[in-house]
Amino acid sequence: MKVLLISANTVLEPYPVYPLGLDYVAGAIGPDHQLQRLDMNCLADGQGLATVLEGFAPDVIGISLRNIDNTDALHPMSYIPDYQRLVDRIRQVSTAPIVLGGSGFTIFPQELMTLLAADYGVVGEGERMAPLLTALEKGEDPACIEGVIGRDGLAAKPRPWTRQAVRQMPAQPDDLGFYLKNGGMLNLQTKRGCPFRCVYCSYPHLEGRAMRYRPPHEIAADAVALQQAGAKYLFITDSAFNAHPEQSLSVAKAFKAAGLAIPWGGFFAPNRMPDGYFDTMADCGLKHVEFGTEALCDPVLRAYGKPFDVAQVFATHRAANAAGLHVAHYFLFAGPGESEHTLSETLANIDKLHKAVMFLFCGMRIYPHTALYALAREQGQIDASESILAPVFYQPPELSIARAAEMIAGHAKGRDNWVQGAGAEETGNILKRMYRKGFTGPLWEYLIR
Ligand code: SF4
Numbered sequence: 001m002k003v004l005l006i007s008a009n010t011v012l013e014p015y016p017v018y019p020l021g022l023d024y025v026a027g028a029i030g031p032d033h034q035l036q037r038l039d040m041n042c043l044a045d046g047q048g049l050a051t052v053l054e055g056f057a058p059d060v061i062g063i064s065l066r067n068i069d070n071t072d073a074l075h076p077m078s079y080i081p082d083y084q085r086l087v088d089r090i091r092q093v094s095t096a097p098i099v100l101g102g103s104g105f106t107i108f109p110q111e112l113m114t115l116l117a118a119d120y121g122v123v124g125e126g127e128r129m130a131p132l133l134t135a136l137e138k139g140e141d142p143a144c145i146e147g148v149i150g151r152d153g154l155a156a157k158p159r160p161w162t163r164q165a166v167r168q169m170p171a172q173p174d175d176l177g178f179y180l181k182n183g184g185m186l187n188l189q190t191k192r193g194c195p196f197r198c199v200y201c202s203y204p205h206l207e208g209r210a211m212r213y214r215p216p217h218e219i220a221a222d223a224v225a226l227q228q229a230g231a232k233y234l235f236i237t238d239s240a241f242n243a244h245p246e247q248s249l250s251v252a253k254a255f256k257a258a259g260l261a262i263p264w265g266g267f268f269a270p271n272r273m274p275d276g277y278f279d280t281m282a283d284c285g286l287k288h289v290e291f292g293t294e295a296l297c298d299p300v301l302r303a304y305g306k307p308f309d310v311a312q313v314f315a316t317h318r319a320a321n322a323a324g325l326h327v328a329h330y331f332l333f334a335g336p337g338e339s340e341h342t343l344s345e346t347l348a349n350i351d352k353l354h355k356a357v358m359f360l361f362c363g364m365r366i367y368p369h370t371a372l373y374a375l376a377r378e379q380g381q382i383d384a385s386e387s388i389l390a391p392v393f394y395q396p397p398e399l400s401i402a403r404a405a406e407m408i409a410g411h412a413k414g415r416d417n418w419v420q421g422a423g424a425e426e427t428g429n430i431l432k433r434m435y436r437k438g439f440t441g442p443l444w445e446y447l448i449r
Contacts, residue, residue: 001137003029004058004096007039008086009066011079014359015442016041018179018186020167020237021064021102021126027166028127032134037170040086042178049086053093060136061090062122062129064102065112072421073334073363073393073401079104080115080389087116097136101126103206107367109149111389121149124206125161125192157369160193160208167222169229176229182432184232184440190219190251194239196269198294199305199371200335200364200394203239213247216254223260232440233287236266240292245273252284263287265326265442270316271308278323288326288442291316295331295342296349303337305371310349317353326445327356333408335364336375339398340407347411350418357444358418360408363393363401417449 005026007019019039026035036056043049063086069078087098097119105112109123120142122128128147135142143150147158167188170176179186193211194203223234242248255264265288278286295301296310308316313329320327331350333343350358366376366388376382376394386392393401412418434443 001059001133002034002056003036003060003062003133004052004056005035005037005062005064006086007037007041007064007066008083008102009064010040010082011067011070012041012182014444015185016179016182017066017235018176019064019066020187020189021066023167023169024165025062025064025101025126025129026170027168028130029133030130030166030168032130037172037175039175039178042175049089050093053090058094058096060099060133061094061096062099062101062126063087063118064126065100065104066102068104068108068389069365069391070421071361071365071391073365073391074405075421076391078390080112083112083116087118099129099132101129103202106206107202107369108389110154111387113149113151113153115389119151121153123147123149124158125165127161127163127165128158157205160210160212162212165192165214169225176231180230180232182435183443184230185235185442186226186229186231186233187235187237188219188222188226189237190214190216190241191238191244191247195243196240196307197305197371198292199303199375200332200367202367202370205367205369207239211244211247213244216247216250217258219251220254220258220260223255223264224258227260227262232262233442234260234262234264235442236264238266240269241266242268242271242273242277245277249274249277249280252281252286256284260285263441265289267292268320269307270313270329272312273316273319278320278325282323282325286325288328288445289320290328290330291320293329293331294335295333295338295346296353297342297345300335300337300342300346304332304335314352317356321355326448328359328444329353329356330359331361332364333360333362334396334399334401334404335394336372336396338396338404340403343399343404343407347407355448356417357447358415359444360412360418360420362405362408362420366392366394415449417447419444419447 099120100118101122124147132142191213192207268289270291
């Protein structure tokens with residue numbers, strides 16, 4: 001069968017993200033089908049889409065939906081209208097069955113099946129596209145496959161994919177070109193699953209709580225292949241790269257042993273790490289760490305379900321600084337337990353984090369299948385029949401989101417290393433100019449104070 005895989009994501013802030021999931025779907029499909037990819041970031045205009053569809057004439061079209069909205073309570077922007085326009089444009093040219101997948105789809109499968117009038121959906125890991133194609137080819141009903149739903153199907157959560165995950169990078173250099181020209185950052189995944197229980201987070205629903213690892217030498221081989229393809233920087237997309245410290249050290253050492261010469265970074269939890277952890281990582285090429293810190297007030301960290309306390313954040317921050325790493329912290333205000341008092345405490349503590357960039361988000365987006373969803377239900381903020389596909393934000397009983405935003409903006413004023421939200425259009429324009437001048441990597445390191 002001729003299969004067209006489309007990455008629908010066109011969000012470029014805080015930096016363009018290569019559609020890694022498509023590589024894994026392509027790896028699962030293997031040589032059994034004729035495959036073409038289409039990354040909407042690489043497509044200049046709508047006419048290009050029609051040209052691809054008419055030229056390739058796919059039998060099946062898979063669309064990966066990464067994000068639902070920008071999770072910004074102050075300037076909410078839904079991406080659903082873009083997805084609807086994409087499907088409408090496809091339908092003007094092709095009658096091939098449309099299969100939806102991706103992390104955004106997995107959070108809201110039923111709603112998106114209906115809204116986008118898709119034929120099938122793959123809930124959870126995209127590798128199940130492979131058995132779906134086999135079933136379609138044989139004329140069988142794919143909706144019997146675990147994780148696959150039809151138009152009216154109910155999306156039971158599938159078990160994690162336990163067969164080997166195989167990454168197949170694009171054969172066409174053009175598919176990487178956009179990312180190489182815009183920061184040169186490509187990405188890779190070393191494991192799936194997150195064992196932590198942050199109340200607002202949909203990751204454990206998407207990937208499960210049990211961590212499934214790839215062998216370090218295979219990850220290192222992928223990293224070297226990305227370097228050879230022209231990557232100037234690698235981003236590790238794991239939910240928290242250091243969730244298993246020894247595994248992350250093994251991966252870093254495998255990078256060094258394989259001769260990886262480009263810098264890399266990723267998401268980290270500011271947890272307690274073994275002595276010398278960040279020094280070893282830096283010695284193996286780690287350049288930047290992005291900590292999912294969220295608050296610097298112990299009662300709030302407990303209410304958020306974070307696996308560390310304030311003292312631990314400072315200790316881990318100091319260790320990362322001492323290893324010479326570029327450090328960023330993400331904060332998420334106005335969640336459960338937040339009040340003017342706790343917010344003031346967090347803001348005052350952020351001032352004590354030296355040599356770092358702070359990304360500040362105000363308002364906690366409620367996702368299904370999270371403890372936050374259950375709490376919002378219990379507190380009467382949402383009811384079971386209410387759709388939360390259009391973003392709904394948790395309302396802390398003791399503090400309005402608007403007041404929290406006012407306090408944050410007041411405190412952030414004049415602090416160049418405090419970035420509110422993902423930085424929006426203004427940041428996007430600065431990044432584009434820097435990419436044109438040849439700067440590579442995440443670039444927030446230029447804001448470190
Ligand atoms: S916020 Fe990060 S550490 Fe917490 S559950 Fe989600 S992915 Fe895991």
